[in-house]
Amino acid sequence: MTLELSHFTAAVLFSVFASVVFGITQRNTARER
Amino acid sequence: MANPAKTTPREAQKAAGSPRMSVIAPAVAWFIPGAGHLIQKRWVRGILIMASITTMFVLGLLMQGRVYHPNGGDILDMLGFVGDVGAGGLYIVTRMQGWGHGAIAHATADYGTKFLIVAGLLNFICAADAYHIAIGKKP
16 A cells, blocks of 8 residues: 655644644643643 | 742652653653553553554555665664664564565655654654653653
């Protein structure tokens, strides 16, 4: 199976996943929960 | 402003977590993305990390991304390997199955290679986050 995404779709998916991980990991205090 | 409340030694020890967990959590987090948070009962964070990194890695493979080998011979290949190996078990399974040879025929195959590398690098960050939770540095 091969996935041929457009450049835009690939960029959107990349940013979504990166944002989720950074949103979780770059918090330091309980207030930021 | 700093919290003036005093903490008892027991509370401080509880916040710091067990020394064993500070070793196990990052190791498990590296091997299975998100598992380092899950074993510390951070369910939502663990599931989000697991879903994000696994999906990113699988999309990279489906986009015919290239999986780097440790002895690529080129310094940039070695850096690519460092990124890829961050995905832990996903990388090991991929190598065992012989996936990830890449295909130049697809215009977005290079994006797939980047997806694979970044999924591994993000997993390194998550393993560090799991370690910080284990030592009580983060909630």
